Amino acid sequence: MANLTQIRIFLLLGATFLFLYLLGCLFDADVNVVKSIHSTYGHFGSTTRRGKCTPARNIVFIKVPKCGGSTITNIFQRYGEKHNLSFLLPRAGIPSIDASDIRDHIGDAVNLIVNHVHFYEKFMKQLMPRDTLYIGVLRNPMGYLKSYYNYAEKGITKKGVNVSLADFEENPWKYPDLKVRQNRQSSFYGALDKGATPKGIEEFILHVDSKFNLILITDHMKESIVLLGELLCWSMEDMLYVSHKVSTDGQLGEKSTTSFEHTTNMALAERNYRIYSPLDYAMFEFFNKTLWRKISAMGKSFDDKFRKFDAMLNNLQNRCRYTSESLGLSDEYIQSVIKEDSDSEDYLCHRMLLPSTQYIEYILRPKQNII
Template identity: 25%
Template sequence: MNILFRFGESRNLIFAFPHRNDNVQFFYPQYFNASFVEGYAKKSIRNFDIMCHHMRFHRIEVEKVMPKDTFYFTILRNPVSLMESSFMYFKGSHIFIKAESLEEFIKNPYKLYNKTSKYSHLGRNFMTFDLGFDHNGPEPTKYFKVIHKVLKTMFDLVLITEYFDESLVLLKEALCWSYDDVLSFPLNSREENNQEILSVETQEGIKIWNQLDWQLYVYFNKTFWKKVEKFGQERMQQEVEELRRRRARKSEICIQDRVNANDIKEKYLKPFQPRLAKIMGYNLKSGLGKSERSLCQSLVTPELQYSRYLLRRQRAITFKIKWFHGLSNLI
C-alpha cells in the first residue's frame, strides 16, 4: 500500500477510497461493492486511477469503478506464516479465544472453529476468502481447480511475500516503473521475539487445515518462478541486488532506528497495535532537509495515517475544482 500511496501522491492520481475511511477497508468482510467508494455513487469523481485498500475481491463490482485497462495484481503468503500471524493478530477475537495456542487450535480445529461466524475466514483459508471464494468450500482439489482458473484470468500478476524483492522487480517491469517507485521499507511487521516458532507437526497441520490456501500458494509460487525464468535468472539477481543497495542507501539517509511502538518519537509515525502483536516502527534522523524529510517520512508512514492524509488531500483538491467550476459558471 505504501508503494501505491507514494506513486499516486507524487503524480496527483485519484484514489478510490472507502467512503467510511475509519480503518482503510471497503466494509470488509463484505464483498466489495462499487457503492463503497467515496464519490462513485454521487458521480462526484468520474475517473479513478488506483484502488488498493483492503477488500473482499469482487471483480465485476471493481470494474464498475476502475478503467478498462486497469492492471490487476495481488500478493500471496505462505499459509503457515499467515496462520501464525493471524493467530497473534486476532487471538483476542472469538475465532481463537478458546485456544490457548495455535498448536492447540490446529490439533482440534473442528472443535474450536466456528464456521458460521462472520469472521471465520480469520481462522481458515484467509487468502481464498479475500480473493472472493468460499473458504469452507467443498472437495478442496476440485474446488481449487475452479479457483486457480478464475484467478489466472482475473490477475495480471500474482506476487509472493516470501520473495518480496523479486516480486517488486517483476512489478516494476510490468508497469514500466523505476527502482525509486518500488523502493520500500518493511512496514506492519512484528518484533522477532513476538513471532512463534512452530513445530513441523503444527506446520503440516496448518497446511491440511488451510488446504485451499496451501494449494493456491503452491500453484502461484510455481507460476511466479516461471515468470522469473522468463525475465532471466541472472538479470533478476542483478536487479534485486540493485534494489537492495538503493534501499540500504535510503535507510542510511532516513532511518535513525527501528523500534517498538512505545519508542517512536513522532506520534504520526506510530503504527496500529493489535492486542497481542507488537508492531515495529521507525524514528527518522534529525537534521534532514525539507525534501529529504518529506520522502523519508512517506516511506515509513503507516497505512492508517497515510490513507487519512491522502483522503483529506483528495477531498480538498476535489472541493477546489468544484468551487472553481462553480465560480466560472457565475462569471
C-alpha cells in the first residue's frame, strides 16, 4: 500500500511538473510574440498578437519648436477633426500648453495633446487614457540651432551688437547675452536630475525611451511618418502631409529661416555645440539609431510601404503646393476652408496648408465650443 501511495505521489508530481513546463512554454511563446511585435514596430499599443490593429485615438505629441512639428501636428489635427476626437488646446492667444492647462482638465475626456508642450509626465498620465501613445520629435542639433537661431532673431544681443550664427558657432561661450538655451530640444522631455554627466545623460535618455512609443526624426521625415502610420494603424491618406516650411514661406507669412549661415568650419562648430548641448546630441543620436533599427526590423514590408507612400506624397504635394486659392491667410481664404465640403477636390490640400494656429482658432476650437 505504501509503495502504491508513493507511486501515486510520484505520478502526481510528474504531472504537475509537466503542466508547469507546458505552461512555461506557452508563456514563452506569448512573450516571443510580444517581443516580435515590439522589435518590429516599437511599443505598439494598438497592435494585437493576432497581427491586427485598432486605429489609435489617444495621443500625446511633444511638439518641439523648429523640428517640423507643425507638419506633424497638422496630421493629428486633420485626423482628430475627421473622427470627432477631443483636443486639449492652448488657451486663446497662447501658443503652448503648460502644466496648469493639463492639471485643470484632469477628469475631462481628452484624446489628443498635439501642440507645443513639455512632457509633464505626472499630469499627462492622470489626464490621458491608459492606452495613450506618446510621440516625440527631435532634429540634428546643428540644423536645429540654425533654424532656432535665425527664427528667434538671436543675431542681435541686448547691447545691439550683431553676432552672426557663424560667430556664435565658433565660440558660443563668448556671447552669454544671446541666451541661446543649452539642450533646448531635450528640455521638452524633462530635466536632468543628476546633471550632464555621462551617467545622468544615459539615465535621462533611457527614461524617455521607456515612456515614449516613438521619437520621430525631422531629418528623416518620410521614414518617420511611415513608421508613425504603422504605430497608429492609420491609413496612408491619413498620414499625407505638405511641409509647413514650404507652405508657410513668403505668402503665408512665416519669418525666413535663411537670414544667417553656418560657419565654414563645421567641424569646429559641431565640436563646440556638442560641448554646449551634450544632452541634445546624445538624445538625437540615440533615437536616430532607434528609428533606423525599427525600420530595419520591418524589412521588405517597410520598403514596400515607403515606396507606395512616397508616390502618393509626391502626387499630392505637387497638387497642393500650387492650389490657386492658397494665396495667403486672408479672411476670404480662411472662410472658404472652413465651409468647404469634404468632397471638394481641394479639401485635403486646404486642410493641409492651414497653419496650426488657424486650424485651432477657426476649426477645432469652435467645434469643441471652447473659448
